[in-house]
Amino acid sequence: MAEVKVRRCMVCAKEYEMAGSICETCNAKIRGEAAGKKEGLRKEAEREIKRAGVSTETHKPEKK
Secondary structure, three states, X not given: OOOOEEEEOOOOOOEEEEXXXXXXXXXXXXXXXXXXXXXXXXXXXHHHHHXXXXXXXXXXXOOO
16 A cells, blocks of 8 residues: 655645545546546437437447
């Protein structure tokens, strides 16, 4: 396991005790943005599939 030290976050530049290079707050924000972008891309893809006349019910990807 990585050693916990007082370091500056590479995103917000505040000092925190952390093992990585990005604080938990910034990490959560980045993950949230990525999840939102993924959802937007999924909706856009479904819209294009419907526009092409293909049913989305028969072409849903399998969840792992």
